[in-house]
Amino acid sequence: MSRSARIPLVLASLGTALAPLGAFSAPAAGTAVPAPPKPERVTVSALPLPPTAPSEAAGACTKLVNPRGTGCMTAADDGIVEGPAYMGDGRHVLLTVQFAGAAAGDPTHDGPQVIAVRTDGTVFSNGDGWKCITCGVPAEARRDANPASTNEHGRTVPAGAPWLSLDHPQAFPGGTRMIAGTNVVDCGRYRLADERCTPDRIRIYPIRWNTSADGSGPGGSMRELRLNPDGRHLMWSHMIATGPDIDQHGLVGTLRFNPAPRSGLPLVPRYELGDVQVLTNGRSPEFAAFREDPKRPGVLIHNPVKGAIGEARGWTRDGRNAVGMGIPESGNVDMFITDLQSGHSHRLTSAPGYADPILMSPDDKWLVVFDNRTVERHMYYGAMQGIPPLTDELTRMVMLSARYGYRNGMRRFFQPILIDRWGDRGTYRGQQLNAGNGAPGSASDPDWNARADPAWSPDGTDVVYWQAQVISPDCGGANPLPCPASSEPGGRRTRLMIARLPDRTALPLGRKAAPGAIAVPWGTPYRAGDPMPRRYPSAPAGRFTMDGWKGGKAEVEIRKTASGRISFVSARYAGFTDDGAHVIDGTESAQLVMKDGRARIVWHSDLRASGAQTGTKKTTEPGGFVISPLGEPLDGDLVTTIDGKTYRKPAPGT
Secondary structure (H helix, E strand, O other): OOOOOOOOOOOOOOOOOOOOOOOOOOOOOOOOOOOOOOOOOOEEEEOOOOOEOOOOOOOOOOOOOOOOOOOOEOOOOOOEEEEEEEOOOOOEEEEEEEEOOOOOOOHHHOEEEEEEEEOOOOOOOOOOOEEEOOOOOOHHHHOOOOEOOEOOOOOEOOOOOOOEOOOOOEEOOOOOEEEEOOEEEEOOOOOOOOOOOOHHHOEEEEEEOOOOOOOOOOOOOOEEEEEOOOOOEEEEEEEEEEOOEEEEEEEEEEEEEEOOOOOOOOOOOEEEEEEEEEOOOOOOHHHOOEEEOOOOOOEEEEOOOEOOOOOOOEEOOOOOEEEEEEEEEOOEEEEEEEEOOOOEEEEOOOOOOEEEEEEEOOOOOEEEEEEOOOOOOOHHHHOOOOOOOOOHHHHHHHHOOOOOOOEEOOEEOOEEEEEEOOOOEOOEOOEEOOOOOOOOOOOOOOOEEEEEEEEEOOOOOEEEEEEEEOOOOOOOOOOOOOOOOOOOHHHOOEEEEEEEOOOOOOOOOOOOOOOOOOOOOOOEEOOOOOOOOOOOOOOOOEEEEEEOOOEEEEEEEEEEOOOOOEEEEEEEEEEEEOOOOEEEEEEEEEEEEEEOOEEEEEEEEEEEEEEOOOEEEEEOOOOOEEEOOOOOEEEOOEEEEEOOEEEOOOOOOO
């Protein structure tokens, strides 16, 4: 039997054995944190994908390109849409790919489709290492499913094309059904990867979240759906406009099949979400980043991060806790596990940078996170640690900037990082799974970046992830970064990778998560028709003093507009330290101003670090560092020097 092409990569040193199975629990205060694990051996190789269509024109996927007639995928950098996710059998991963070049009149082999990919080197009976699950499903069986609109690359659905919402496929326990986008794909009594699961046996049902009091309308918008390991509960994110800004809430609910709904669209057999709870607390001041001390007027309290959901990223593998994002210190986005009962958030990552896609291991003892800690483009604003996120009330968008933050256009600077459950600590910053010499086309080629999501095998011995290669306009032409050639089949710009951990002891398959009913006492119960809850008000206007958790002080001033929006933040630090290791002195401010009829953020920084780090964070003066509300640098500069190394913003286009 044929095997997928392999890209070898071996890291030195033996790994440590996995801890015993058990539910995740955050370490109690005062708990002794173990020494970091040693690096372990990793081998990385590519997994099989459909042949690459020479173009996206109808009929381009000829028998010459794919003699088996099972379809082709696009060569573009959205060839993989989102995923992957392992199935419970440990042999297959689900992945959504962008098919292209189907014959005219065959739209069911075009657009986004979910495939099952073999990870053990074996093939299906037709010789392919993959099987398309949703290709060829009859129109009647997919007619009522939720359609696709555009994907994150901005690809617009062609007029009349029956493309479906199928991103982030995730199998239910048992493997006969999966969540895919905002739909459920059901193959009856056959597992999705079973060759007896043929197109005529599949039915695709929409998922509906009712948001109207009378049950009418199409329901609320959902993104980034994450299925609980119990197969009963769902987590998703919902974006809303809040005046000039965008906010996002995480929600959880119970999935129930309704074969004959009487209200709401679509009025067809569908999955509905009940017992909905919003993972936001707008009632309790301890859930705000900053608040005025009720017993000491004029004193500002910096709260430990609590209820850190941000964009909801899923569940611990026992199904009992939520994984999400927070900003615990200035200029850094980190990952947290939040206890759904108490709202307590346990920080997992703390290396300077931007962390996002994440998945806990099957036993919740490890995590793989996609992080940009392997590059320096974020260090000009985030390298100095220990600064409370005060000015971030105005400057946080620099982290999300389309060209100067964690990404450059469609390029994401993520790589897969393996970290134990205790998180970053001391000099331990985890282990890059695809570390290597960066040779062109290799697993460590920096022109290939990891994309959401990572997938742990059920036995905990490997991690599957996908990569996209940088393309124009993020390279080439006027851009100083030349565009690399792709050595993937057909010049494909995406690839599916598997990182094997050969020294690990396999966990038993078939473990079940049974959290029972999920309650979120600190969250907000949602009733159809309710608006999204308002978050507890951000730091109040006024002049304050603020104590560091471990020492020192800060003098803080906050101003707000008549509408309550923060327009000015300043802080003067004197020996300020929250952790007892990073000590901050100096001043920093950010102000929202109007210039030439446009909003601008003017950032002034003159900070000094001592203790665990020594260095400075300075803006050019007298004008400061000027950015747009979307984080794009416009004028001036921000330069950070830490332990003798200087960091500047990335060159335009890179």
